[in-house]
Amino acid sequence: MIAGAFFYLFATILVISALVVIVSRNPVHSVLFLILCFFNAAALFVMMGAELLGMLLLIVYVGAVAVLFLFVVMMLDIDVAGLRRGIKQYMIVGGAVGVVVLLELFIVLGGWVISPEAAGNARAPAPADVSNTVALGRILYTQYVYFFQAAGMILLVAMVGAIVLTLQHRKDVKRQNIPDQIARRRDQAAELKDVKPGQGI
């Protein structure tokens, strides 16, 4: 009963904030509502018992991707009004596609029954005695440790590649060097001149 109430609470906020993301005029508001979306989706995941997925959603999407979106929105001057200009014409086609997809979903889900044997086919069925974070960790770091580490190496190469191809050490930019500043003494920086009257330096 309470679980049901919470489900409808999170689901309603999720759908509403998703709508606001696309209709809001201010792109910064869109991003903020997107973050609200992620939070509610994470709550739904936790309610389903997939707490690892929920936390991942928060850490990866809210922590990294949404912040990145905010940066992009603030750094690039996107003409949202211009993008929105043709929305009326597109609405008809887009709406039609949406209705078709919805009907298809009804047809598919209407006849869809999870066969009881399907769970047995899983390579690593969920153990009943531990939470799914523990269960995932157990196989991720044992049976699948090779794939896990290989994926890590790929990400490392991607990072190295991005730095190699874009980082520029510009010589004409003066950077602050704090140790140098601290190590500087008065006699290196200032010089006393005995200026005679009426002559200048």
Next chain:
Amino acid sequence: MPETTIPSFWPALPELLLALGAMALLMLGAFRKSDAGRGMFGLSIGLLIFVGVFLLFGTGKEVTFGGAFAVDPFIRFMKLLSIIGAVGALVMSVQFFKNENFEGFEYPILIVLAILGMLMMISANGLIALYLGLELQSLSLYVIAAIRRDKERSVEAGLKYFILGALSSGLLLYGSSLIYGFTGSTLFVDIAAVVGKEGSSLGLLFGLAFLLAGISFKISAVPFHMWTPDVYEGAPTPVTAFFAAAPKIAAMALLIRILYTAFPAISQDWQQVLVFISIASMVLGAFAAIGQRNIKRLMAYSSIGHMGFALVGLAAANEQGVRGVIVYLLIYLVMTLGTFAFILSMRRDGAMVENIDDLAGLSKTRPMQALALSLLMFSLAGIPPMAGFIAKFYVFLAAVKAGLFLLAVIGVLASVVGAFYYLRIVKIIYFDKPAEDFEPMPRELATIFGAAGLFVLVFFVYPAPVLKAAQNAAAALF
């Protein structure tokens, strides 16, 4: 309940060493302020040679990581060949990047990471491991191709390679998912068991075709070769040498392993695909190279053709064919490294020249270099008694034994057509009016060049050790 014990890491020790070594070098390069570039070449070469020697002493057959990672004599042999290609390319790079005033310490590290990816894909014993290794390799290669980001050609090469490579990865993944869907496993052993029991189905063949398309892209076999000439021409020359050597061998090893460990039961199905790819590559490699004046583009078409010849052995689908492919790849590696060592020394007035007409009259100005280059060209053309002839002999022999007479005949004809442009280079060297002299050849290039020339000349005298090693390697697959 899946097993939750830590699997044995020992079979993957070479990969671990490379990964840890690459990360240590990366730290070293990032924290040492200046002059990181030069020492990094030495350290990377040392690391690769160490791992290579380590591989040399491995024996037996092992499988670990839940069956996703395998080591056997064939895998070790191919890994060794890839490492030799990378070491050769790195040695050749030192002088080039010094001349070009390029100081990126990341270049040798990216080569080490690419080799790590190659070792992983050669060892892959399942579709996931295959894809991860392939992607690690490809990502490193895209960056290496564009490493001279201040040069338009280099960036163009990197971008072209990246976009087409991403497409081919997509094809490969699509094929993998179909294969998984129709066999119920990503492990080669399980796939082989299912395929052996149930035979081929339409969905499985679709998956296999997509998988073959994705890998054909990596070995630049026709009709997935479009990127090769542009990338070879645009990338810095030592990078081109690396591309022509190591990744081709690794992808070929991967192809052999997939076909012989996962799909041996339906060999008549993939045989016809290989026959087509092989014929198309040989013919295109022979005809398209005729019009090329740029020696790097010429080598690109030459490598397309050579992959076609190597595939002849693979299409034979027997142990003899695989042995032929292994011998072919080894000799191809030596010829490629030797030829690129020479191309890298084609410098005049402090700049690289890449036109084949610049070679005019080399016999008058530098007779020894002219001789060695001619030997390499004769070998590439497959003229007896050079090593290139012996390589072709073994793959065609296997094809004839397997009853693929048409393939063998077309292959020999393509090799005759291809001889034209190799011999034209010899003609330019010996009979054209001498052009200006090149700058003196750096010592390490001269060593590789001379050794390759000598190898192709005297290989026929005592080929037994190579043949025996190839035989042992091929036997591991059957």
